[in-house]
Amino acid sequence: MTLQPVNDNPHKDNPPGIALLQEIARLIQISQLYDDNNKSIIDAVHEFKQAIQASCAQSRDVALHIVNGRFFIQEEKLPLFRKNAKLFNHMLQFFEKRSIYGFHFDADLEAVTTNEILSFVRFLNLSDKYDNPAEWLKTELKKNDIKWLVVIQDSTSMFHADSQESEFKRSEALVRKRETAKKAYHYSLNSVKEVAEKLHAGKETSIRKSVRMVQRMVDIIAEDEAAFFSLSTIRMYDDYTFIHSLNVALLAMSLGKQIGIERKMLAKLGLCGLFHDLGKIEIPKNILNKKGKLNDLEFSEIKKHSINSALMILKLKTDKYRKVHLFVSPFEHHIRYDYSGYPSVNRKHPISLFGRILTIVDVYDAITSPRIYRSTTMSPDKALGLMLADSGKHFDPVLLKVFVNMLGVYPAGTLLIMDTGEMGLVQHCSEKSGSTRPNVQLLIQNTKNQFTKGKLIDLADRNPKTGKFIRNIIKTQHPAKFGIQPAKFLL
Numbered sequence: 001m002t003l004q005p006v007n008d009n010p011h012k013d014n015p016p017g018i019a020l021l022q023e024i025a026r027l028i029q030i031s032q033l034y035d036d037n038n039k040s041i042i043d044a045v046h047e048f049k050q051a052i053q054a055s056c057a058q059s060r061d062v063a064l065h066i067v068n069g070r071f072f073i074q075e076e077k078l079p080l081f082r083k084n085a086k087l088f089n090h091m092l093q094f095f096e097k098r099s100i101y102g103f104h105f106d107a108d109l110e111a112v113t114t115n116e117i118l119s120f121v122r123f124l125n126l127s128d129k130y131d132n133p134a135e136w137l138k139t140e141l142k143k144n145d146i147k148w149l150v151v152i153q154d155s156t157s158m159f160h161a162d163s164q165e166s167e168f169k170r171s172e173a174l175v176r177k178r179e180t181a182k183k184a185y186h187y188s189l190n191s192v193k194e195v196a197e198k199l200h201a202g203k204e205t206s207i208r209k210s211v212r213m214v215q216r217m218v219d220i221i222a223e224d225e226a227a228f229f230s231l232s233t234i235r236m237y238d239d240y241t242f243i244h245s246l247n248v249a250l251l252a253m254s255l256g257k258q259i260g261i262e263r264k265m266l267a268k269l270g271l272c273g274l275f276h277d278l279g280k281i282e283i284p285k286n287i288l289n290k291k292g293k294l295n296d297l298e299f300s301e302i303k304k305h306s307i308n309s310a311l312m313i314l315k316l317k318t319d320k321y322r323k324v325h326l327f328v329s330p331f332e333h334h335i336r337y338d339y340s341g342y343p344s345v346n347r348k349h350p351i352s353l354f355g356r357i358l359t360i361v362d363v364y365d366a367i368t369s370p371r372i373y374r375s376t377t378m379s380p381d382k383a384l385g386l387m388l389a390d391s392g393k394h395f396d397p398v399l400l401k402v403f404v405n406m407l408g409v410y411p412a413g414t415l416l417i418m419d420t421g422e423m424g425l426v427q428h429c430s431e432k433s434g435s436t437r438p439n440v441q442l443l444i445q446n447t448k449n450q451f452t453k454g455k456l457i458d459l460a461d462r463n464p465k466t467g468k469f470i471r472n473i474i475k476t477q478h479p480a481k482f483g484i485q486p487a488k489f490l491l
């Protein structure tokens with residue numbers, strides 16, 4: 001039976017676990033002020049029952065645990081926001097004082113009386129007066145036949161072992177997923193290379209392998225978006241054009257997913273990304289890799305590549321309907337939103353959605369990638385800043401905004417220097433919603449200036465005692481400056 005709320009739900013903005021913690025705190029407080037028949041008490045008991053029900057996630061009981069100074073509900077760590085830091089600290093101290101590490105509550109408290117719930121809360125309150133508060137509380141609960149909860153006395157209890165086990169299982173599954181993603185990345189790279197080389201040699205070229213690979217990538221993006229982003233941090237100096245093509249495909253598909261493009265079309269967008277620079281294979285290497293400024297003649301050679309990409313796509317051995325979908329956006333990817341790019345086209349002709357997506361992800365990948373002819377590259381956050389200056393000019397402003405939000409303030413692969421003196425690579429944005437504080441793979445530098453993997457930390461973590469963030473970002477650096485290849489640490 002579903003409990004009806006007494007008032008409007010006061011916790012509608014809070015995750016159920018936090019609401020439960022708030023309700024326990026409220027009960028503890030008001031049980032000392034009022035007697036059992038008081039309306040505030042009855043309401044508080046009702047809200048507590050509701051909070052238990054909301055937290056059970058269809059399970060028969062609700063597990064509230066404290067491990068390493070953090071609260072867990074049903075094995076999920078409760079997010080620590082500024083607004084709940086005070087509550088967390090207060091409750092941690094309350095339980096610490098009593099050597100209690102949590103409870104298992106029955107999920108259905110419908111038949112439990114207000115009296116029984118208040119007895120539990122009052123015993124809990126009183127328990128710190130005794131030598132062994134948890135033991136005393138357990139005895140009192142037993143004596144009073146209170147059976148709808150179990151007290152957890154030990155932080156290294158079964159939950160801890162379970163949690164470590166499930167954490168282990170989770171990380172194992174993650175490693176497996178990331179291995180699959182890595183494989184898909186390399187297969188895709190080979191597939192686009194093969195297509196380009198065959199086209200260059202004037203051979204008949206099927207794109208079956210590439211089609212299969214983008215479909216695989218659509219599956220990966222649906223499962224593990226973080227791994228997908230990290231893939232685009234694979235940067236090598238060799239085969240720049242192909243790696244760039246693959247990154248453009250990955251980023252375009254991610255952006256496409258953000259704006260709700262469905263799977264079939266995402267795969268098409270991925271193919272457009274893979275093939276957008278096919279025309280570059282016709283450009284002499286000395287121009288493509290030239291250090292320093294290109295002269296007019298050389299630049300006009302470069303400018304031919306988007307038209308050539310479209311022409312090469314039309315030569316592919318695949319059905320003509322697919323080709324129609326594939327050639328437009330590669331043709332458009334340098335035109336720019338305000339038509340200031342190349343080739344020059346009639347302004348009345350609107351640039352396709354895929355074309356506008358490719359324009360954004362193409363520039364982002366190009367300016368953040370290391371290149372043979374360029375010793376310095378831009379860090380991801382600086383690149384986004386630069387691109388925002390051209391919002392509405394080179395780039396579709398709405399799509400650019402989604403792209404910036406998607407990558408976060410600190411995109412995957414950004415090297416952070418923190419106020420603790422530590423250094424780390426952004427892995428992905430924190431799951432703590434609304435947070436601009438990412439998860440960071442710490443790096444340890446040895447005496448030979450080589451780096452190894454350190455801990456994986458969450459920048460949103462706070463010191464439970466002071467409520468302050470444990471680490472803060474001082475500045476960002478480009479990984480290449482330290483000879484760091486992000487993919488080596490993030491995948």
Ligand SMILES: [Fe+2]
Nearest residue numbers: 276277333334
């Ligand atoms: Fe291009």
Ligand SMILES: [Fe+2]
Nearest residue numbers: 244276277362
């Ligand atoms: Fe490109």
